[in-house]
Amino acid sequence: MSTGSSIGIDIGGTKISAAVVKNNEIVSDVKVVNTSNTAKGILNQVLDITAALNNSNSVDALGIATAGAVNKDNSKIMGSTGNLPNGYSYIDFKDEIEKKFELPTLLENDANAAAYAEYKTGNGISKSNVIVITLGTGVGSGVIIDGKLMRGTSGGGAECGHIVMSIEKKRKCTCGTWDCWEAYASGTGYAITANEMAANIAKDKKAGILLEKEPGNITTYDVIEGLKNNDEFAIQVHNTWEYHVLLGLVSLTNIFDPECFILSGGMAEFITYDKIQKDLSKMALISNPQILPAKAKNNAGIIGAGILATQKYGK
Amino acid sequence: MSTGSSIGIDIGGTKISAAVVKNNEIVSDVKVVNTSNTAKGILNQVLDITAALNNSNSVDALGIATAGAVNKDNSKIMGSTGNLPNGYSYIDFKDEIEKKFELPTLLENDANAAAYAEYKTGNGISKSNVIVITLGTGVGSGVIIDGKLMRGTSGGGAECGHIVMSIEKKRKCTCGTWDCWEAYASGTGYAITANEMAANIAKDKKAGILLEKEPGNITTYDVIEGLKNNDEFAIQVHNTWEYHVLLGLVSLTNIFDPECFILSGGMAEFITYDKIQKDLSKMALISNPQILPAKAKNNAGIIGAGILATQKYGK
Numbered sequence: 001m002s003t004g005s006s007i008g009i010d011i012g013g014t015k016i017s018a019a020v021v022k023n024n025e026i027v028s029d030v031k032v033v034n035t036s037n038t039a040k041g042i043l044n045q046v047l048d049i050t051a052a053l054n055n056s057n058s059v060d061a062l063g064i065a066t067a068g069a070v071n072k073d074n075s076k077i078m079g080s081t082g083n084l085p086n087g088y089s090y091i092d093f094k095d096e097i098e099k100k101f102e103l104p105t106l107l108e109n110d111a112n113a114a115a116y117a118e119y120k121t122g123n124g125i126s127k128s129n130v131i132v133i134t135l136g137t138g139v140g141s142g143v144i145i146d147g148k149l150m151r152g153t154s155g156g157g158a159e160c161g162h163i164v165m166s167i168e169k170k171r172k173c174t175c176g177t178w179d180c181w182e183a184y185a186s187g188t189g190y191a192i193t194a195n196e197m198a199a200n201i202a203k204d205k206k207a208g209i210l211l212e213k214e215p216g217n218i219t220t221y222d223v224i225e226g227l228k229n230n231d232e233f234a235i236q237v238h239n240t241w242e243y244h245v246l247l248g249l250v251s252l253t254n255i256f257d258p259e260c261f262i263l264s265g266g267m268a269e270f271i272t273y274d275k276i277q278k279d280l281s282k283m284a285l286i287s288n289p290q291i292l293p294a295k296a297k298n299n300a301g302i303i304g305a306g307i308l309a310t311q312k313y314g315k
Numbered sequence: 316m317s318t319g320s321s322i323g324i325d326i327g328g329t330k331i332s333a334a335v336v337k338n339n340e341i342v343s344d345v346k347v348v349n350t351s352n353t354a355k356g357i358l359n360q361v362l363d364i365t366a367a368l369n370n371s372n373s374v375d376a377l378g379i380a381t382a383g384a385v386n387k388d389n390s391k392i393m394g395s396t397g398n399l400p401n402g403y404s405y406i407d408f409k410d411e412i413e414k415k416f417e418l419p420t421l422l423e424n425d426a427n428a429a430a431y432a433e434y435k436t437g438n439g440i441s442k443s444n445v446i447v448i449t450l451g452t453g454v455g456s457g458v459i460i461d462g463k464l465m466r467g468t469s470g471g472g473a474e475c476g477h478i479v480m481s482i483e484k485k486r487k488c489t490c491g492t493w494d495c496w497e498a499y500a501s502g503t504g505y506a507i508t509a510n511e512m513a514a515n516i517a518k519d520k521k522a523g524i525l526l527e528k529e530p531g532n533i534t535t536y537d538v539i540e541g542l543k544n545n546d547e548f549a550i551q552v553h554n555t556w557e558y559h560v561l562l563g564l565v566s567l568t569n570i571f572d573p574e575c576f577i578l579s580g581g582m583a584e585f586i587t588y589d590k591i592q593k594d595l596s597k598m599a600l601i602s603n604p605q606i607l608p609a610k611a612k613n614n615a616g617i618i619g620a621g622i623l624a625t626q627k628y629g630k
Contacts, residue, residue, distance in 0.1 A: 069601070128468075129467065129468045143570075145460065145465060150460060150571075151572075152444065152571060152572025152573070152601065152602070153443070153444045153572050153573060153574045153602065153604070154572055154601065154602050155572075156572055156601045156602065157570070157571055157572030157601065158570065158572075159569040159570065159572075159600050159601060160569070160570055162565075162566070162569035162570075162600050163478060163566040163569065163570065164480065164562045164563075164565055164566050165479070165480070165481070165482055166480070166481055166482060167480055167481060167485075167499065167558075167559060167562060170482075175600045177565070177598045177600075180569075184482065243482075244482060247479045247482060248479075250477075250479055250492070251477070251478040251479050251566075254474040254475070254477035254478065254495075255458075255472070255473065255474065255475055255477075255478065255570065256465075256467055256472055257466075257467025257468050257469055257470075257471055257472030257473075257474075258467070258468060259468045283492045285474050285477050285490045285492075286384070286467065286469065286471045286472065286474060287467075287468065287469050287471065289468070
């Protein structure tokens, strides 16, 4: 019997969380456990959670949001699983779950799953072309084109944080190359910009937070605090960071011509939406997509994975 | 009766060319006229060509490849028609043709139509995710995702030449903003790079073509000629230009994860394919798409427009 509902599980480096998702909403308790430090431990946690949710609910399928790239047919993790334990990417979750529970199972990259939740339940509702940008420690993204997640040839596409932003090698990126958007627009990039700018200010011109912190020691937090006191240096850093964010949005507008951008992640709180919207309208070649904050906050990974599983396997 | 064939017409600033396209090939004579200098003149030329081809062939539909952005449902030109006469973008080709010939008509941007021909008949055959980059006076592009042309929300998407390549304002782009990929990777950008580099070389270090040409007067042609004589300066300029091309391909690989790039346009002849392929494999985050030269040379616009018309309206 069709239930139109699926289990969604989000496997992160710190926590594994799961719930039943129906009609784009969580309809059960959210189960949360601390992520095991072994691959086998994580597999057992996922099987236990699945058993518990499957026993007390009637569901059609199961969706897993995971760190790392997922292959094109959403069946396997391909790698780049960050802070998850060794061997994690070799776990065949789909096979293990389908053997044990007869629940058809889909895997999706966690950023893609969260972006899809934002598209279906957040500020992307009623749109078809939506780009979700996560401004956090890094810059993540999910791209929805004509209502479908863009996944690329291998499944690992939509790494919009890795647009190259300089023809000169100025700033190393975590990915190993230079000057990706992430190296400027992320929270990490924010602090680098602050310290670079501080190093260029002469001793006798220093004021505000620059009197308290030496170049090299200024944190993103320091600058955000400085903004509250109208610290001149903090305002300059912030404007520079917003300009770096803007340049990436200009590139993505010219490439994708989306209906909207949705900005999520901790750094998205500090965006001046009306200013950046106005600047985008001046600089973009094609169109002026809306720039909106994210709405689907917690559990977006669970919701996205659940919706995707129901779409693919719902009876 | 289904014929599986359509008329394809390519309207350019210099010439209008047209033919019947069947099974992804031109199956009639190619008719060519010099483009009229009035909008009304162009409409009459298109109607005349259509009448001639429609009388002597049995076709299902008609496709027009045109300069400028075309709206989402391929029915109207939206603007940016470059060197075509005033009023051109207001011509309702679809309505005029359908009234007169009962041929269902589709419009497509000429770069998109040519890219689609390359995808269906050139080096994109048997692939699903293909990006065609035209390196000419500017940088054009067409993006095929899962077998479909990506057109964006308005229809004017896939302007990959307008990725921003610098956080500092270094070089003005024809689009009005700064430092688009086009401003570096195009033939125009090539000459700008040459002249910028020449201006930084001291008088007593000058050799080869720098003894013949002053900074500001060096053309792309001069440098290409210099390459044939192993001119040291020409080699440096060329390497820099190839690096600029590469950086855009890195960004597009990370964003789209395509199966291949196909490089067309006059400047694509000067790409060192094995070198740029090797560099891309080192720098891209996700994958190492093939970089191939274009195969569909002449009449790609006619062929692409014809194929798209048959796909949409073929009986």
